[in-house]
Amino acid sequence: MNHQIIADRDPALSTEDLAALRENLHEQRLFRQEQLHQIAGTASDRTQALLDRQAVSQVEVRVTLAASARMVLADVEAALTRMDQGRYGVCHLCRKPIAREHLMIVPQARYCTRCQHVREAGR
Numbered sequence: 431m432n433h434q435i436i437a438d439r440d441p442a443l444s445t446e447d448l449a450a451l452r453e454n455l456h457e458q459r460l461f462r463q464e465q466l467h468q469i470a471g472t473a474s475d476r477t478q479a480l481l482d483r484q485a486v487s488q489v490e491v492r493v494t495l496a497a498s499a500r501m502v503l504a505d506v507e508a509a510l511t512r513m514d515q516g517r518y519g520v521c522h523l524c525r526k527p528i529a530r531e532h533l534m535i536v537p538q539a540r541y542c543t544r545c546q547h548v549r550e551a552g553r
Contacts, residue, residue, distance in 0.1 A: 443519050443530060451537045452513055455506050458538070462503040469496045502538070509538040521545050 443451070469492050512518040519528050521542040528542045541549060 442527070443533070447530060447533075448513065448518070451518075451533060452510070454537045455510050455513075458506045459503060459510070462499045462506065465499045466496060466503070469499070505538040505540070508540070523548075 509518065512520075519533060520526070521528055522540045523545040524542060526542055528539055532539055532543055539546070
């Protein structure tokens, strides 16, 4: 009986779900690549920007944004690889399915909600 309750709560991802999630991940990848390209374009003027006293904080913001964009891009790329390998939607810790609702919100998720909370609590 418990298995039925769990199955009802975390149904397998349909073909349509996977297609929508893949499209979302591709869009995120393009967005992050463009974001990094724009940040790199502004960073090429770093020498001139450093001459401006206000620019130091702007450079720090760009560095932080670029690091964040690279991390998300890496997560998106890893999720697409898991999809290609048929391992998408399985928690890296407990090996249980990640809830469809969670993946629809965070398609690059590596962990189920419970394991994500445990990881965050441990920080």
